[in-house]
């Protein structure tokens with residue numbers, strides 16, 4: 001009989017799950033509000049996925065082009081998200097990002113500089129003006145380093161290489177208020193019980209369900225699945241972003257990201273005939289603000305402020321679809337992508353200075369010198385726009401005491417995220433989640449207590465895997481899931497295939513019931529893999545069901561059987577929750593209408609917004 005009192009127990013006011021940009025910023029806020037704050041992370045501190053972020057963080061500071069301001073950033077975000085974004089989140093993000101970036105600088109972040117000594121900002125897809133504060137192409141590293149340094153000095157407790165297995169509620173599974181987190185130390189396999197009054201989920205996305213992805217091993221959808229198990233609502237999971245430029249060769253690094261900064265700094269996309277094909281794929285929505293000829297695009301690159309932006313800087317969904325169409329039409333590169341050329345556009349020293357990681361990445365992994373030759377690139381699963389549903393101002397989920405921020409939360413990006421809007425999302429909504437949790441704890445009466453049966457039940461489920469001698473190999477199961485998601489829930493989708501995708505994921509869930517990793521819990525990587533399969537399978541099922549329900553093509557979700565955006569569907573979010581019978585329940589839920597002033601600004605002609613004819617009264 002398991003005795004809960006024998007399990008290592010640690011008490012904090014608030015537990016943050018995840019030590020990426022969102023988790024660290026949330027923890028800093030909690031600590032600043034005098035809460036005892038614990039952070040747990042699957043990997044070592046400093047190794048969260050955020051560290052891989054390259055191009056920069058979007059904030060309308062207007063340092064490089066003074067015409068920029070939060071209203072233009074808000075409009076770009078709504079248009080990039082195809083108007084499905086939560087209005088209030090897009091507003092808060094655009095308004096607060098500049099302050100959060102300046103705060104990072106005060107905490108020690110060393111950004112690239114303009115000649116005048118201001119934080120430098122670079123161009124990125126979908127952003128009208130140079131807006132991404134950056135540190136070469138290693139911005140995530142600087143972001144995480146600055147937050148970590150600041151957090152450590154604030155007295156936050158970090159519990160590294162510790163994986164959360166289950167959220168504990170005072171009413172048992174799926175009922176009542178948050179009371180703790182059950183986790184295990186990856187090194188020893190021992191369980192640890194964190195008792196707390198609130199949890200902030202900041203676990204990132206779930207790209208490891210696909211075979212070609214830019215995501216790291218940590219991206220197994222844990223936060224999404226844990227929140228779902230606790231009774232939280234998930235939203236708009238059908239929107240999975242395929243970044244247009246991942247490496248396609250050699251096979252061992254297929255999917256590794258090639259930053260949009262390459263195109264922002266002048267790189268162009270070419271097909272096998274050497275044609276700059278993006279001019280053939282400019283949609284009606286973006287045509288008025290996109291260069292119509294190479295001559296105009298070149299003038300823009302030379303700094304002519306009257307010229308419009310090149311089509312390579314259209315939003316990611318548009319560029320990824322264009323690349324897919326070129327490859328399908330037989331105009332792809334030898335390894336199934338297209339060519340990305342910056343060598344003929346910029347001098348070698350510029351490329352090495354602005355894109356040092358890309359230079360080394362291609363040199364070392366593909367033996368390609370990007371200062372001399374083009375790169376081969378193609379779409380790679382990159383980002384989850386959907387996730388846990390939250391309140392815009394507090395980041396509270398639908399479970400009492402559970403908050404979520406960063407990539408695992410939904411709402412800011414709508415149907416498609418603009419590059420650079422994630423890092424700023426982390427710092428804006430990380431802070432708000434911390435403040436939300438502090439306010440919740442301030443208003444809480446008695447401290448909620450975990451229920452012993454929930455703890456022992458979760459431990460039993462986890463340890464059964466170690467006792468099974470026969471059954472399913474977790475690595476093979478993972479590979480099958482990757483193949484199925486890539487085949488049935490890829491960049492273009494269709495009803496019959498999505499239905500096959502649901503059948504496949506259900507069959508894998510059956511197989512997972514006998515998943516095995518026999519032996520001890522210490523140094524048993526198969527056990528870690530087996531435990532993360534549960535999250536991956538829940539996340540994959542939710543994405544597939546949501547993709548089947550949304551019968552339109554919008555942003556990153558392309559349905560061959562429902563081409564084009566539907567004026568009807570923009571009124572709805574797809575909400576997923578665990579049903580009373582334990583099965584996944586899915587609902588098409590009407591969205592609240594946007595506030596009039598925001599709707600007017602998002603739909604305004606750019607000249608009218610900039611002249612103040614629209615939105616002039618809004619501060």
Ligand SMILES: Cc1cc2nc3c(=O)[nH]c(=O)nc-3n(C[C@H](O)[C@H](O)[C@H](O)COP(=O)(O)OP(=O)(O)OC[C@H]3O[C@@H](n4cnc5c(N)ncnc54)[C@H](O)[C@@H]3O)c2cc1C
Nearest residue numbers: 018019020022042049050054055056164204406407422423
């Ligand atoms: C190669 C690459 C480049 C990118 N470049 C940019 C860019 O230039 N600009 C931009 O805006 N965005 C960029 N992105 C996207 C952006 O980096 C991510 O969306 C963002 O960093 C996510 O941050 P996060 O804090 O939500 O999660 P993460 O940084 O992924 O952190 C998640 C944390 O949760 C922990 N965790 C997960 N599950 C558990 C569990 N069960 N128990 C305990 N801990 C857990 C992990 O260990 C980790 O500490 C890029 C993404 C990639 C892959």
